Amino acid sequence: MKITSLRTYLVAPRWCFLKIETDEGITGWGEPVVEGRAHTVAAAVEELSDHLVGQDPLRIEDHWQVLTKGGFYRGGPVLSSAVAGIDQALWDIKGKSLGVPVWQLLGGNVRDRARVYSWIGGDRPEDVIEQALARKAEGFTAIKMNASPQMEFIDTPSAVRGIVDRVAGIREAVGDDFDIAVDFHGRLTIPMARRVLPLLEPYLPFFVEEPLVPELSDHIGEIVRSTTIPIATGERLYSRWDFKKVLGSGIAVAQPDLSHAGGISEVRRIAAMAEAYDVSLAPHCPLGPIALASCLQVGFAAPNLLIQEQSLGIHYNTGSDLLDYLTDRSVFRYEDGHVALPTEPGLGIQVDEKAVERAAEKGHRWRNPIWRRADGSFAEW
Template identity: 30%
Template sequence: MKITGVKTFIVDGVFRPWTFVKIETDSGIVGWGDCTEWQAAYSVAATVNQLADNMIGKDPMASEAAWWDNASFMVRQRGGIAYKAMSGIDSALWDIRGKALDAPVWQLLGGKMRDELELYWSHCGSDRGRYHEELQVPKLSTLDDIRELSQEVLDQGFKGIKTNILAVDDLPALPKKKNGVGNSGQISYQQIQNAVSVIGTFREALGPEIGIAIDTALSFRLGGAIKLARALEPFDMMWLETETWDPGSLKTVREATTTTICHGESLMGPEEYRPFFESHAQDVIMPDFAWNGVTMGKKICDLAHLYDTAIAPHNCHSPMNTLVSANICAVIPNFMNLEFINDDAPWRDDIMTHPFEINNGHLKVHNRPGLGSDLIESELEKHPWTGGNNW
């Protein structure tokens, strides 16, 4: 079997473009991968297309060899866009391997340890506030809206949520972002009060047993992250998600608070994760498999296990990345929970031959060959991304 073609599709995912990779073979088997990147979708797709020249005629079953061959080809562009393009190709190759061997990818990775995966509702309230019309859900405007949203969480059986510092009408206005100006990384009084009010409202409405996380990404540096972490201590957080490139800084945050610390969505490759593991800088790590692929993603999870660190993958990309994540999470001992965009594009299920099976906040692990679903090209073409290159 040989690779005969590599194609990319950039599809509207409402608040982000979905970037898919399709690999064709001379046997008729095709594989699908995901390399969604919010701000640089066209650049990643162009890099996939460049790597396609390096893939034609090669054995699609040799995913490990393909990874290192592409890494060598892109040696001076390691990381960033190149790594993401390589990851989309890698996942598509694993999809082909599973189909060729008539086995789920999780079977090829060692066999599943669980039949279902606990999901947490990500961007809970955030997407609803920004994209309520496209998502066909009520707009989030007040703390009462958060209480009503909390009832939806309970009714659907989710055991955890993740939200953000929200712009809610009955809370103090948040500082405006200054485009083009460096971020000092400090946190304002308004931001702390907003976080405390939003998280407090969720906690009151959800009760003590539902996990609550807040995502601040790269917004706050050491001092700001510590202030926020300490302010959130009364709410027994599932975690505070804060990103940094410095393991020592993150370790300082972790040691300064009882709030659980999670990070890692922006790192690529075991070598970038290793200093954070060696420093024991976090409680939970969240590798992104759209940006690390199956090959490197599984290695990262295994490395995390050696350092006693839980895995809760970053997964606010396409439904294909949910399948990639599910196949890996099914086989690792240190799985905690999986991010899931519940307020997603209304056409998410339409593009899949086999939509997700979700019950009571849990995703059923599929038994089909490959990653678990093909994509329907005619449906992809109905929803081209037109939102530009900025998230």
């Protein structure tokens, strides 16, 4: 079998899909994207195709090594995300060629269903309690929320109490048999993290995500030691070498993104590394159906999976949603806050190619907001 072509599709709301075709008619799908830089990643995929066309798609590890290291300059979100989508598609081809799900090729399933959580708002919240109750009524057992709007380097008591009051209100509404993850998106400085997190402890968050920007990863241990709340990070780390810097710091949850951190091949290695540090796995995935399918293939084979993020109904998905590009939507049917083991070959999904092609005719140019503080200076979004 030989690879004959790679084609990318920019589809709403902010995704990039990749189709790899072979001379035996087996097609693999991947999702190589950096949100807000989709065109750039698509260009990187096109450049990497020079190595792949004419090659055996089943030599996944050799391709991964060449694509990540063969260009001399390495790493970073664009290259790692391009490789991630290619890697997903190659695993999809391999599973389909052998007639088995990818999790079977990773050693088999270690669980029969995987827990998932749902997103609610939180940046500038008016109705987060109602959203949390709605998700609970839908059967979810956990939600994640953004904790705050933009923050000052050292913000006011009012801003701090606003964060605490939102979490406290949700906890009171949903009760103790329900988990609340709190995402700071790197908006806290080190002193603000030390101030805010201990005040959240009475409400027992599931975990606090990315309290610091990844550039401050060498300080994450200070934050871990300042609170009893489990700390999660990793959506902006792109390899096992990036995770090597934080796994020994005492974090509780590693959050590699299957569309950013080198795909299935690399995230399964990150998961194994994390297990050695007693760190659980919760793959980052506010993306499309191919990324989620890839996450689940790893998650069902990873002993240390904690929970899986998924984007159905997330605030980014205006106009298009997770299921719009699938012919069989039942693969992502959630029951009691869990998703069942996928059983179809490859990534376990059937992409609606006509829907993808129609969406790609319009494309997108999604960009994240630019936030500023009260004095006009740049603030983390």
